[in-house]
Amino acid sequence: MNSLRKYLDNIKPNFEKGGRFEKFRSTFDAFETFLFVPDKVTRSGSHIRDSIDMKRTMTIVIIALIPSLLFGMYNVGFQHSLATGNTSSFWQLFGFGFLKVFPIVVVSYVVGLSIEFIFAQVRGHEVNEGFLVTGMLIPLVMPVDVPLWTVAISTAFAVIIGKEVFGGTGMNILNPALTARAFLFFAYPADMTGDKVWVAGLKAGKNMVDGFSGATPLGNLAQNIHKLPDHMDAFIGFIPGSIGETSKLAILIGAAILLYSGIGSWKIMISTLVGGLVMGLIFNTFAVNDYMRLPFYEHLLYGGFMFGLVFMATDPVTAAQTERGKWIYGFLTGMLAIIIRVFNPAYPEGVMLAILLMNVFAPLIDYFVVESNVKKRMKRYKQAELLKPLSTDTIKEPSHEYSK
Amino acid sequence: MPQHFKIKKGLNINLAGKAEKVIGTTNTSGLYALKPGDFHGLIPKLEVKEGDSVKAGSVLFTDKSQPEICFTSPVSGTIAAVNRGERRVILEVIIRPDNRNEYETFKTGSPLSLSREEVKNLILRSGLWPAIKQRPYNIIADPAVTPKSIFVPVFDSAPLAPDYDFIIQGSESDFQTGIDALSRLTAGRVHVNIHAFTVSPAFKQVRNAQVNTFEGPHPAGNSSIHIQFVDPLSKGEQVWIVYPQDVVALGRLFTKGFYDASKIVALCGSEVENPRYYRIISGASVKSITNGNVKESVHRYISGNPLTGTQVTSESYIGYYDSQISVIPEGNYSEFLGWALPGFEKYSFYRLFWSWINPRKKYELDTNIHGGHRAFVLTGMYEKVFPLPIYPMQLLKSIIAEDVEQMERLGIYEIAEEDFALCEFIDASKTEMQALVRKGLDLMKKEMS
Numbered sequence: 001m002n003s004l005r006k007y008l009d010n011i012k013p014n015f016e017k018g019g020r021f022e023k024f025r026s027t028f029d030a031f032e033t034f035l036f037v038p039d040k041v042t043r044s045g046s047h048i049r050d051s052i053d054m055k056r057t058m059t060i061v062i063i064a065l066i067p068s069l070l071f072g073m074y075n076v077g078f079q080h081s082l083a084t085g086n087t088s089s090f091w092q093l094f095g096f097g098f099l100k101v102f103p104i105v106v107v108s109y110v111v112g113l114s115i116e117f118i119f120a121q122v123r124g125h126e127v128n129e130g131f132l133v134t135g136m137l138i139p140l141v142m143p144v145d146v147p148l149w150t151v152a153i154s155t156a157f158a159v160i161i162g163k164e165v166f167g168g169t170g171m172n173i174l175n176p177a178l179t180a181r182a183f184l185f186f187a188y189p190a191d192m193t194g195d196k197v198w199v200a201g202l203k204a205g206k207n208m209v210d211g212f213s214g215a216t217p218l219g220n221l222a223q224n225i226h227k228l229p230d231h232m233d234a235f236i237g238f239i240p241g242s243i244g245e246t247s248k249l250a251i252l253i254g255a256a257i258l259l260y261s262g263i264g265s266w267k268i269m270i271s272t273l274v275g276g277l278v279m280g281l282i283f284n285t286f287a288v289n290d291y292m293r294l295p296f297y298e299h300l301l302y303g304g305f306m307f308g309l310v311f312m313a314t315d316p317v318t319a320a321q322t323e324r325g326k327w328i329y330g331f332l333t334g335m336l337a338i339i340i341r342v343f344n345p346a347y348p349e350g351v352m353l354a355i356l357l358m359n360v361f362a363p364l365i366d367y368f369v370v371e372s373n374v375k376k377r378m379k380r381y382k383q384a385e386l387l388k389p390l391s392t393d394t395i396k397e398p399s400h401e402y403s404k
Numbered sequence: 405m406p407q408h409f410k411i412k413k414g415l416n417i418n419l420a421g422k423a424e425k426v427i428g429t430t431n432t433s434g435l436y437a438l439k440p441g442d443f444h445g446l447i448p449k450l451e452v453k454e455g456d457s458v459k460a461g462s463v464l465f466t467d468k469s470q471p472e473i474c475f476t477s478p479v480s481g482t483i484a485a486v487n488r489g490e491r492r493v494i495l496e497v498i499i500r501p502d503n504r505n506e507y508e509t510f511k512t513g514s515p516l517s518l519s520r521e522e523v524k525n526l527i528l529r530s531g532l533w534p535a536i537k538q539r540p541y542n543i544i545a546d547p548a549v550t551p552k553s554i555f556v557p558v559f560d561s562a563p564l565a566p567d568y569d570f571i572i573q574g575s576e577s578d579f580q581t582g583i584d585a586l587s588r589l590t591a592g593r594v595h596v597n598i599h600a601f602t603v604s605p606a607f608k609q610v611r612n613a614q615v616n617t618f619e620g621p622h623p624a625g626n627s628s629i630h631i632q633f634v635d636p637l638s639k640g641e642q643v644w645i646v647y648p649q650d651v652v653a654l655g656r657l658f659t660k661g662f663y664d665a666s667k668i669v670a671l672c673g674s675e676v677e678n679p680r681y682y683r684i685i686s687g688a689s690v691k692s693i694t695n696g697n698v699k700e701s702v703h704r705y706i707s708g709n710p711l712t713g714t715q716v717t718s719e720s721y722i723g724y725y726d727s728q729i730s731v732i733p734e735g736n737y738s739e740f741l742g743w744a745l746p747g748f749e750k751y752s753f754y755r756l757f758w759s760w761i762n763p764r765k766k767y768e769l770d771t772n773i774h775g776g777h778r779a780f781v782l783t784g785m786y787e788k789v790f791p792l793p794i795y796p797m798q799l800l801k802s803i804i805a806e807d808v809e810q811m812e813r814l815g816i817y818e819i820a821e822e823d824f825a826l827c828e829f830i831d832a833s834k835t836e837m838q839a840l841v842r843k844g845l846d847l848m849k850k851e852m853s
Contacts, residue, residue, distance in 0.1 A: 005738065033776060037742030041735050041771040045821075045838035046828040047710045048417070048563075048732065051750035051757055053775025055743040057782065057832055060756055126776045170779025170833070261755045265784060321783040322795060370795055374813045384638030 008032055026120040030127035054129040057263060061133045064257040064264075065311065067250035068140055069105075072243035073097035076144045079199040079240050097144075100200050101243055104139040107148050111155045112138070119164045130169030130176075130317075131159065137177035137311060140244025141304065141352075143197040146184070150191055154184040174359045175318045178352050185352070198240035216241050217302040218341065218349055221291050234301035245307040248300065255310040264314045267323065268330040272309040275334020276300070283342055291342050299338055308337065308351035318359040322369040329365050333358045408600075409633045411620030413791040415753060415826055419563045419710065420766040421731075423670035423679040425570045430682045432503075433692035436479050437496040437721035438464055442714075443534055445543050445846070448475070448494050456483045461508030461530060461663035464497045472547060476531025478665035478686045480506040496721065499687075507662035515585035515658050516612075523588040527654065530663045534724065535650035539631060539643050541849045542820035551644045553592035553635050556583070558607045558648045559599035559618075561625035562709040562825075566670035566727045568648045569604040570681065576606035578655030585654050586646060587612040597630045623791065628823045632792055637818050649727055669722060673710070673731040674768035675699050684722065690729060691718045698731055704771045706730040711825035712838065735772025743775070753789070753830040778833040789826040794818065796827055800837060803844035808851045816848055 014020045015028035032038070034055070042049060077093030077100075080086075088096070112131045120127040138155055162179035163172040185192045198216055217239055220227045229239045237247025245251075258264030280296025287293040300306055313319060313333050320329035333354050340350030440448040448465040452458060458477045467473040477499055484500040510530055515523050527533050528547060536554075538545040545551070558568050572579055586594045593614045598607045600619035608615060616634050618624045627645045631637055646654075649667045656664040665686040671693050672679040682693040690705055698718075706713035707723040710730050714723055722729060739745075747757030751767040759765070786796040794815040802810035821838040828837040 005740070036738035036740055037772070037774060038776065039736045039738040040773045040776075041704075042773055044715065045712075045836050046825050047704060047706055047713065047715070047730075047771050048419075048769040048829065049771075049773050049834070050754070050830045050832075051747060051752045051759075051774050052754050052830070052832045053743055053834070054778050054781065054832055055775065056756050059744065126778075128778060130781070168779065170781045262785075263754070263756070263782070267784075316783045317781055319783075321797065323784055323787060326784070366798075370798055370814070373793065373795060376793075377815055378813065380636060381639040384641050 005036065008035070023121065026125065026127055027117055030117065030120070033126070058129040058132040060257065060261050060263055061311075062136055064254035065133075065136050065140065065244070067253040068244040068247060068307070069101070069136070071237055071247040071250040072140060073101045075237055075246055076100050076200050076243065078238060079144075083199050096200070100144050101139060103148055104142060104144075104146065104151050104243070105136070107151045108138040108155050109135040111152045112159050115156060115159045115164065119168065123168075125168070128169035130163070134158070134163075134176045134180075137244075138180045140311075141177060141181045141242050141307070142184070143192060144200045144243055145197045146191050150184055150188050154180040154187075157183045170317055172317060173363075174356055175312055175315050178312055178356050178359075181352055182356060198242075216349075221294065221302075228298075228302075231298075231301060239302070242304060242307075245304040248306050251306045251310050258310065258314070264310070265316070265319070265326055267326040268314045268319055268333075269309055271327045271330030272313050272334040272337075273300075273330075275331035275336075276305060276309070276338050277334070278331075279335040279338035283338070299341070303341065303349050304351045305337055305341075308355055309334065312351070312355050313358075318362065320362040320365045320369075322366050325362070325365040325369045328369075329358055329362055332361070406615050406617070407634065408617040409619075411618060411624045411629065411791050413788055414561075414621035414623055415789045415830070416561070416621045417563045417711075417751070417769070417829070418764070418766050419732075420674040420768050421672050421676055421679045422564055423566065423672040423681055425567065426680045427668070428671075428678070428680045428682050428693070428697075430684060430688075431692050431695055433501075433684070433688035435484060435689060435721075436477075436481075436499045436501060436685065436687040437689075438475055438477070438499075438687055439496050439721060439724070440465065440475075440494050442724040443475075443544055444842070445541075445849075450486065450494065450497075452483050452497070454483050454486060457481070457502075458483065458499065459506045459508045460665065461510075463531070464499075465494070467544070470547065472528050473533050473544060474529055474531050475534060476508070476663055478663075480504055507664075510657065510661050510663075512658060512661035515581065515588055518588065520588050523585055526657065527585070530657050532650065532654055532657060532663065535646060535653070537645045539627070539637055539645065539820065540817040541845050543849075545644045546642070549642050550589070550591045551642045552590070554586050554590045554594045554644045554646060555627050555630050555634075556586070556594065556596045556613070556646050556648060556651055557625055557627050557630060558596055558604075559602055559625050560709075560727075561599070561622035562711055562822075563622070564670070564672040564709055564728065564730055565625070566668075566672075566681070569602060569607075571668045571727065572604055572606050572648060572652065575652045575655070576604070578652045578659065579606045579648065580610060581655030581658050582646075582651035582653070583610055583613050583655075585658055586644075586651065590644070592635070595630065595634055597634070599624070620791075623789075623823060623826060626820075626822055628819055629791055632818060639812065639817060647725065647727070667727065669693065669726065670728045671697065671731070672728060673706075675701070675703050675731040675733055686724065687721055689719070689721050690716055693722075693729065694718055694731065702734040702736065703731050704734050706732070710769070711829060712822045733768065733770040735770035737772070739772075753785075773834055775832070775834055777835065780833050780835070782832050785830060785832075786827040789830060790823070792818065792823065796824065799844075800824075800835070800840055803840050803847075806847060808848060811844055811848060816844055820845075 015025050074094045076097030112135045116131045158176045158180035162174050162176045166172045235248045239246050280299045283292040284296050320326050336354035337351040340353050447468040449468045450465045451463045459480045462477045463474045465475050479501040481499045481501040485498040487496040489495045534544050536545040596610050596613045597616045668681050668683050670681050677697050705716045707716045708726045750757040750759050790796050799814040821841045824837040824841050
């Protein structure tokens with residue numbers, strides 16, 4: 001790799017201040033640091049540093065997302081074959097799904113990263129790695145038949161309005177991937193709702209088998225049609241839905257990776273899960289319609305609840321940042337997700353709105369948690385103030401009550 | 405009441421090169437130096453000029469704003485040079501020793517029989533006062549104030565830290581006299597804070613002080629932790645901190661009647677051939693102990709430990725407060741796809757590298773930053789190595805925003821730079837936290853005075 005390093009060192013002066021391509025400094029820097037971890041050393045403070053960096057962190061999240069992505073690709077082919085009645089081999093199904101999903105991934109990354117590079121360049125910053133994860137999350141929460149141009153627009157919206165206007169990765173208030181989905185949902189509802197978008201090729205309406213609806217289980221529930229898949233299918237993921245959300249098994253593999261590496265907050269995952277289950281139980285207790293009667297644990301099997309709780313609610317930037325706040329944030333997210341899901345007939349999926357809403361409230365939760373810590377401290381400070389005349393210079397001789 | 409505290413949060417970084425409990429032989433240091441830079445915020449007023457002859461204990465410079473605080477020569481000899489930096493800031497006052505060991509003499513006597521003023525004035529004049537640090541702000545103690553208590557941390561939990569049980573051996577009675585002297589200075593108690601594994605009777609059975617036991621990973625030895633658990637600091641209050649070797653020096657001052665600046669330092673780190681202890685005189689040159697004992701390559705010399713120490717060169721001098729010189733490899737290399745490699749050799753607090761397979765391995769960490777500066781992204785990580793009841797990220801953000809009121813509310817009086825060393829170490833966004841904390845403390849001090 002020495003020749004590559006030498007080549008980079010050779011062309012580097014062109015990109016530095018005063019160089020010919022100074023305008024592309026951030027871009028060069030992004031590629032250089034991608035290829036080589038820089039030779040920068042510490043100057044003061046802690047002379048040694050942990051091997052972790054943002055690239056490694058984000059890579060681990062992407063690895064955690066890969067099972068969902070691969071299964072999503074296969075399921076796209078599988079659902080299509082169900083709808084059209086064609087039987088094909090595993091690789092044919094996967095290949096069909098790959099060709100459907102891969103372009104969405106490419107569009108998401110190309111659009112998002114281009115914007116990130118431009119912003120980094122304008123600001124004179126290094127390119128942030130945050131979008132590596134967002135770019136993967138966006139395709140996974142999209143319906144497969146979403147037009148590519150809307151993916152591009154919603155990605156651009158999410159990156160610019162959802163993130164860069166706040167100062168970039170680490171400064172945003174809303175989860176960018178969910179911002180993209182929410183934008184698409186409200187701006188182009190036809191591409192995001194109804195029965196036609198969840199299975200590849202249904203919108204075109206070709207060669208459908210009789211009786212195939214294409215609706216997601218939650219869509220069916222919302223319309224009071226009882227056509228729920230059996231539990232195993234829903235767990236493995238052979239149901240219609242957003243590309244990455246259907247397989248609970250793949251999501252759990254991702255969750256295991258996030259939890260083991262310590263990157264995903266187990267507190268948020270557990271509390272969101274508990275929040276959802278508790279709300280489900282409450283609905284079961286006071287059930288007045290069929291949707292409320294849905295056994296509470298089945299909520300985990302349908303829709304994006306599991307995907308949201310593992311990959312979206314745990315986003316460290318937009319979730320609550322204090323440890324106690326995380327419990328509250330997760331619990332409320334879980335409850336809200338189920339409430340919106342059950343009570344909102346227009347929109348059968350609640351987890352997206354629940355997380356976005358709680359993103360907005362996360363700073364408030366943190367405020368109260370931090371404030372309770374401050375309150376204790378201020379109380380102590382006040383007491384010290386009251387005792388002050390006793391403890392300053394005026395004391396002549398110290399006592400020695402415990403000498404010898 | 406003696407108390408026992410168990411600390412759960414923290415991290416022991418397993419570094420290679422811990423000092424063996426042997427006292428090595430040193431080359432005598434050709435020159436000695438007192439560096440005003442070791443004392444944060446000090447504006448020195450020079451009292452000697454080049455060519456002057458001085459005794460051990462002669463005043464070299466004083467504090468411009470508090471002239472009663474003296475900084476004295478550790479050895480007798482002549483002033484070889486006064487090295488200045490930018491804007492004529494004094495960097496080092498260099499003394500060439502005459503090896504006659506002449507001392508300025510002071511009154512002797514048991515500190516318990518002296519008045520508080522007498523004890524204080526003797527310490528001030530001898531040049532040992534700067535060894536007493538105060539909280540808040542982590543600077544030299546203000547002699548005009550009576551602190552509510554004094555803390556003596558007699559164990560160090562930092563990586564490669566010296567073992568005070570070993571260092572104090574033979575100086576037990578001086579340590580006791582030093583504690584006696586400190587007990588005259590405070591209205592409250594002197595707290596001697598030992599580790600659960602401490603064996604030295606000098607520490608365990610010390611008189612005129614309260615012994616508190618701590619156990620747990622680093623930063624269990626940090627004073628902020630002791631203060632927080634034993635006698636938390638509030639606004640308007642002051643506590644003082646004195647390190648064990650300085651307590652011994654205080655004791656010697658009262659028994660011998662002169663400033664004996666000898667101390668023991670540990671030479672450690674993965675780049676040292678035979679890491680061990682050395683008996684030196686404060687202000688000795690680094691090379692007087694490293695000469696011939698360091699492997700050949702590019703090194704980082706650190707006066708102090710690798711988490712909080714100051715970068716020095718082999719031609720430089722050992723810091724006033726330091727009992728440890730660490731030598732570790734420089735990390736000035738770039739690594740092809742380093743962030744993506746499995747990383748069997750890469751130490752990490754997180755389980756992102758395969759090195760977690762071997763938790764007992766000792767690491768030769770270098771000074772590479774391993775990444776670029778980013779905004780705070782991961783949350784809840786700093787809290788895992790930060791045992792104080794303070795929100796570290798929120799406090800850092802208030803410092804960045806220079807929000808003085810919020811800094812006070814979030815607990816800036818209760819911390820020092822060293823408390824954020826572990827957070828800085830594990831930080832994925834590579835923020836220079838200790839520098840940030842120092843900035844916050846300075847800002848706070850300016851606003852409050």
